[in-house]
Amino acid sequence: MSLIVEVRDLHYVFEDGTEALRGVDFTLRAGATVALLGPNGSGKTTFALHLNGLLRPSRGTVTIDDMEVTDQHLRAIRRKVGLVFQDSDNQLFMPTALEDVAFAPLAAGLTPDEAAAKAIEALRLVGMEQKSGKAPWHLSSGEKKRVAIAGILASDPKLLVLDEPTTFLDPPGQRSLAALLSTLPQAKILITHDMPFARALATEAVFFQSGRIVARGPVDEIVERFEW
Amino acid sequence: MRHARLELWSRGTSFAHRRHPAAKITAALIVLVSIATLRPVHWRVALAYFVFLTAMTASARLPILRVHLAATAVLPFALVFAVLSLAAGTPERGLAIIARAWLSALTTVLLMATTTQPDLLAGLESLHAPRFLLQVMQFLYRYLLVLVEEAGAMRDAAASRAGTVGVLEFRRAAGAAGVLFGRAWTRANAIHQAMAARGFTGQIPRFRVFRFHPADLAFLVAVAGPVVALRFIAG
Amino acid sequence: MHIPDGYLSTPVWVATDVVAAPTVFWLARRAQSKFDHHRVPLMGVMGAFVFAAQMLNFPAGNGTSSHLVGGALLGCLMGPAAASIVMTAILATQALLFQDGGLLALGANVFNMAIAGVFAGYLPFALLKGSRTGLFLAGFCSLMTAALLALSELLVSGVAMPPAMITVSLAWFAVSALIEGALTMAVATALERIQPGCLRRPQSGSRAWVVVAAAATLLASFGWLLASAKPDGLQSLALRAGLTGRVSSLLSSPLGEYQASFIANPALSRTVAGMAGLVVIYVLCTAVSRAWAATRREGA
Ligand SMILES: Nc1ncnc2c1ncn2[C@@H]1O[C@H](COP(=O)(O)OP(=O)(O)OP(=O)(O)O)[C@@H](O)[C@H]1O
Ligand SMILES: [Mg+2]
Numbered sequence: 126m127s128l129i130v131e132v133r134d135l136h137y138v139f140e141d142g143t144e145a146l147r148g149v150d151f152t153l154r155a156g157a158t159v160a161l162l163g164p165n166g167s168g169k170t171t172f173a174l175h176l177n178g179l180l181r182p183s184r185g186t187v188t189i190d191d192m193e194v195t196d197q198h199l200r201a202i203r204r205k206v207g208l209v210f211q212d213s214d215n216q217l218f219m220p221t222a223l224e225d226v227a228f229a230p231l232a233a234g235l236t237p238d239e240a241a242a243k244a245i246e247a248l249r250l251v252g253m254e255q256k257s258g259k260a261p262w263h264l265s266s267g268e269k270k271r272v273a274i275a276g277i278l279a280s281d282p283k284l285l286v287l288d289e290p291t292t293f294l295d296p297p298g299q300r301s302l303a304a305l306l307s308t309l310p311q312a313k314i315l316i317t318h319d320m321p322f323a324r325a326l327a328t329e330a331v332f333f334q335s336g337r338i339v340a341r342g343p344v345d346e347i348v349e350r351f352e353w
Numbered sequence: 354m355r356h357a358r359l360e361l362w363s364r365g366t367s368f369a370h371r372r373h374p375a376a377k378i379t380a381a382l383i384v385l386v387s388i389a390t391l392r393p394v395h396w397r398v399a400l401a402y403f404v405f406l407t408a409m410t411a412s413a414r415l416p417i418l419r420v421h422l423a424a425t426a427v428l429p430f431a432l433v434f435a436v437l438s439l440a441a442g443t444p445e446r447g448l449a450i451i452a453r454a455w456l457s458a459l460t461t462v463l464l465m466a467t468t469t470q471p472d473l474l475a476g477l478e479s480l481h482a483p484r485f486l487l488q489v490m491q492f493l494y495r496y497l498l499v500l501v502e503e504a505g506a507m508r509d510a511a512a513s514r515a516g517t518v519g520v521l522e523f524r525r526a527a528g529a530a531g532v533l534f535g536r537a538w539t540r541a542n543a544i545h546q547a548m549a550a551r552g553f554t555g556q557i558p559r560f561r562v563f564r565f566h567p568a569d570l571a572f573l574v575a576v577a578g579p580v581v582a583l584r585f586i587a588g
Numbered sequence: 589m590h591i592p593d594g595y596l597s598t599p600v601w602v603a604t605d606v607v608a609a610p611t612v613f614w615l616a617r618r619a620q621s622k623f624d625h626h627r628v629p630l631m632g633v634m635g636a637f638v639f640a641a642q643m644l645n646f647p648a649g650n651g652t653s654s655h656l657v658g659g660a661l662l663g664c665l666m667g668p669a670a671a672s673i674v675m676t677a678i679l680a681t682q683a684l685l686f687q688d689g690g691l692l693a694l695g696a697n698v699f700n701m702a703i704a705g706v707f708a709g710y711l712p713f714a715l716l717k718g719s720r721t722g723l724f725l726a727g728f729c730s731l732m733t734a735a736l737l738a739l740s741e742l743l744v745s746g747v748a749m750p751p752a753m754i755t756v757s758l759a760w761f762a763v764s765a766l767i768e769g770a771l772t773m774a775v776a777t778a779l780e781r782i783q784p785g786c787l788r789r790p791q792s793g794s795r796a797w798v799v800v801a802a803a804a805t806l807l808a809s810f811g812w813l814l815a816s817a818k819p820d821g822l823q824s825l826a827l828r829a830g831l832t833g834r835v836s837s838l839l840s841s842p843l844g845e846y847q848a849s850f851i852a853n854p855a856l857s858r859t860v861a862g863m864a865g866l867v868v869i870y871v872l873c874t875a876v877s878r879a880w881a882a883t884r885r886e887g888a
Contacts, residue, residue, distance in 0.1 A: 492632020
């Protein structure tokens with residue numbers, strides 16, 4: 126039973142003095158799915174940014190797949206952790222969907238042909254291989270989200286972290302995203318305010334409040350306890 | 354917006370569309386130089402160029418009338434100078450300016466209507482334009498619509514609350530520009546985070562590599578040859 | 589202020605391209621090696637911001653409205669070198685996608701707005717240490733320099749303009765420059781409130797060359813205006829300096845439309861001059877970037 130994520134006593138203070146995280150302890154088993162719930166501003170996004178080394182702990186440690194997040198492990202860790210941001214526009218910065226998805230494999234040193242093969246495979250997984258030549262700004266919100274996820278899958282991550290993946294998606298889009306995610310074998314952390322979505326994918330939930338995890342348990346139990 | 358139309362046209366599949374972007378850029382520059390050196394006495398050459406560019410438009414299977422209309426955007430400004438030249442007693446100079454401005458704009462429109470923006474940047478790169486500048490242009494183009502939409506939404510929001518459409522009060526408009534800047538800044542940081550999260554270490558990988566085919570050379574000669582020849586024959 | 593193709597005479601567009609292209613190359617090289625990579629998306633998004641900010645119309649007197657050119661604002665926010673690159677990217681995009689300004693005239697427009705305009709705006713900002721007056725003068729000088737340069741380039745090219753028209757243009761430039769100054773000040777002040785510390789006040793190290801560059805820019809623009817008001821002055825100067833008649837007529841003859849042919853075949857000379865100009869620019873740029881790469885390698 127290996128742990129893919131192990132976070133100990135994580136504190137984070139922003140430059141302006143905001144204490145966004147005040148002692149978070151968290152673990153996740155390989156292949157498991159957990160929902161992060163909690164009020165706006167409770168620190169969920171800040172937490173997610175630590176998993177990829179985009180933010181560094183003010184105190185405490187973050188360990189991914191037995192590797193501590195430090196400068197020397199950064200490349201390896203970023204390949205293991207795929208972060209899907211809330212606003213797909215920020216994530217899709219290349220001129221076409223295919224080039225965007227191929228960005229990470231190319232950055233990892235694959236040849237253009239290998240990267241293209243990987244990218245096409247990832248686009249096929251999310252059902253977007255038909256749109257590979259399209260510019261991101263010609264895609265609908267749901268399509269953008271799919272391409273963003275493909276961009277993450279292209280580097281074979283072991284952990285997917287999705288920050289509010291269902292915003293901007295219509296109900297059928299939400300359902301098809303849930304269906305897509307449930308077929309992916311990776312461990313997943315879902316940050317969401319969308320309860321049906323959380324219920325459909327996660328068995329467990331953790332609840333954030335003022336920079337701490339105050340509860341962990343089955344999704345329904347957490348929802349009931351915090352009247353969520 | 355007008356570049357939306359260009360973008361639509363640029364996704365065509367004609368012979369010209371499929372040529373190496375560097376060949377098209379070079380051809381366009383040669384045509385532009387030939388146009389720029391036209392004098393009033395060369396009105397026949399100007400006419401011939403007009404016919405030639407129209408034929409190119411047709412062969413690229415682009416809507417002829419609309420392409421010409423797109424090029425007329427430069428005419429109002431040119432007309433001012435034509436009127437000034439008329440007043441100065443040299444109407445032929447004014448006409449020359451109109452002709453050169455219009456033909457040049459037509460050439461640029463044709464280049465952009467047969468080349469997608471990413472291809473254009475790739476072509477410029479293969480002509481050794483600075484990569485850094487091209488990458489800035491790539492990001493500029495990518496986020497142009499996003500930010501323009503944000504600005505439009507802000508203007509609408511302001512108008513819906515203030516009950517007036519159009520020009521905002523100066524201070525408030527400056528404040529709005531400030532907010533827009535703040536958002537742009539935050540977005541730039543978010544983009545950089547998303548890039549870093551996917552292994553960006555300072556180099557945007559190069560993906561589009563075009564090979565120069567004999568057909569590209571043929572295209573270059575077929576376009577530049579007659580244009581330059583005409584220019585020289587005219588003396 | 590975006591000069592389209594077809595207005596400038598061959599010597600003028602070739603000369604401005606010869607000045608602008610290597611400068612942009614050099615700045616881009618410098619930017620690439622000096623800035624952290626964080627800046628590529630930032631600079632692109634800032635360019636898009638200037639585009640978008642032009643959508644917010646600002647009132648300018650009765651009924652008319654005006655919008656930000658942005659060179660001075662960018663200079664104050666990112667420093668002059670980065671601002672030049674961003675302005676160049678904006679101008680190239682405008683020329684290509686919106687036919688706003690020509691492609692051969694891009695060198696002139698880049699020189700006016702992205703190089704001279706940005707540096708001329710940065711001078712008062714740097715000298716007045718980023719005060720509100722400095723910000724106002726930044727916008728004012730930036731636009732005035734760019735406009736004067738554009739006007740003189742047109743005049744040197746022999747575009748017909750009666751004196752009254754020049755007077756009106758100058759008055760119009762002054763009004764636009766006042767507005768640009770007010771806008772630069774207002775937007776920068778609003779920014780400082782939202783995001784304190786976003787203005788890049790110059791460090792002592794970089795000041796010297798910034799001041800030199802900006803002063804040269806200002807001198808250049810006024811010199812050009814003087815020259816264009818008296819084109820024959822330029823010619824006699826060239827003659828006195830011992831330049832050949834051919835060069836002097838290349839320099840001062842506008843389009844040469846009515847001059848006797850100074851070479852056996854004027855079309856040949858003119859077209860060849862144009863093409864040769866492009867080749868020279870290309871070679872110059874390659875040389876600059878090679879030289880720069882070489883010094884970098886030595887330095888490393
Ligand atoms: N760049 C920043 N600088 C300063 N404070 C910040 C910054 N980003 C976030 N914060 C603050 O940190 C706290 C946690 O923010 P975070 O974005 O992690 O919340 P969240 O749980 O994701 O909220 P939401 O559900 O609204 O997305 C908030 O108080 C927020 O104001
Ligand atoms: Mg959040």
